[in-house]
Amino acid sequence: MIFSPLLEQLIQSLTALPGVGPKSAQRMALHLLERDKAGAMKIAANLVSAVENIQHCQQCRIFSEDSLCTICKSEIRDRSIMCVVENPADLLAIEMSGTFRGLYFVLMGHLSPIDGIGPDELGLEILKSRLATGEVVELILATGTTVEGEATAHYIADLALAHKVKASRIAHGVPMGGELEFVDSNTLHLAFSSRRTVD
C-alpha cells in the first residue's frame, strides 16, 4: 500500500510508456512532483493536444496536425523520388541523416496476414493513386529486413512496376565502421551474396 492513491494512479499510468517499468515510473512521478511541476503540466498539455490534433498526412500518412505534413507541403523537396518506410521512426532516422530530399510514404506497419494487416491497412490505395499521377519517377523501398519487411517491399515493387515507376531497394550489408567480428551471420551472408564487382 502506497501513501497516496493519486500518486499510485499516476505511477501506474506512466508504465504505459515504452521501456518504463514500475520502478522507473515511480522515479518519474516523484521527480515531477518534487522538482518539476511545471514540466509535468507541460507534458500533460502536450499529450492532450497531440492526441486530439495529430492525424495522418493525407499524402504520406505520417503524423501531422494539418491535412498535409510539412514535408509534403515543402516546395524544396524533390517530388520525383519517393521513399517507402514502415514507421515514423524510420522516416526520422532518414531525415536526421540528411541523405534524402524526396518525399515519403509511411506504411505504419508491414504486410502481415496473420495479424490481419493487408494492403488496405497500409494505405496502399493512396500510394497507388500517387503513383498513377506520373509525378514519381523512382520509388525507394526502405522497409525492414525482416521476412515481413521483404514481402512488403516485393509487393510494393510490383505495384510500382505496374505503374511503370522504377523501384529500388536500399542496400543492406556490413554497416560503416562495423567490425566484421561483431557483425551477425545473417548480415554477413547478405553482404557476401550482394557483393559488387570492383572496377
Added chain:
Amino acid sequence: MIFSPLLEQLIQSLTALPGVGPKSAQRMALHLLERDKAGAMKIAANLVSAVENIQHCQQCRIFSEDSLCTICKSEIRDRSIMCVVENPADLLAIEMSGTFRGLYFVLMGHLSPIDGIGPDELGLEILKSRLATGEVVELILATGTTVEGEATAHYIADLALAHKVKASRIAHGVPMGGELEFVDSNTLHLAFSSRRTVD
C-alpha cells in the same frame, strides 16, 4: 526539422522526465500516438490531478492528497516509533521491505547550507512539535550515508535527545548477498569499523 510541430513539442516536453533523452522521448511519443492514445490521455489526466491535488501530509510531509497521509491516519501503525528519511523514494523502499510498522518523517532533502537548505526547509519545526508530544519513544535515523546525510542525522539526533527521545541510526555495512570483492572500499571501511563482537 520534424514533420509535425505538435509532435516536436511533445517530444521536447517528455525530456523533462528523469533518464529520458531526445531519443527515448521520441520513441515514447511515437509509441503513444501509434498504439496507445488512451494511455496517453490517462497519463495526462493523472499528471494534472496529481500536480493539482497532491500536497504534503501535515504530520510527516510525505506526498498526500489529504491533509494526513494514509500511513499517519492508519490505526494499525506503531505510533511510538518514527523513522526519518530524506525522500519519498526512501520511504517507499522501506515500506516495500515490510520491515517497519511505525510512522515516518520525510525531510524532502538534507541539510545543505551551501544550497540554502537549513532546518526550516526540512520542516524540523514540525518534527520538534511531534517529539514534544511524548508519543514517540524512538526516532530511527535513516538518512543517507553521504556527508550531508550524516550531518542531518547528527542534527536530528541532538533534537531527539533534547526532547528525551531515544535516537538510533540504521546499520551500514556489507549488504546481504553482497560479495566482498564487489563492495566499494568506503563500505568495507565502515563494515570493519562498525564490527560487532560475536558472542
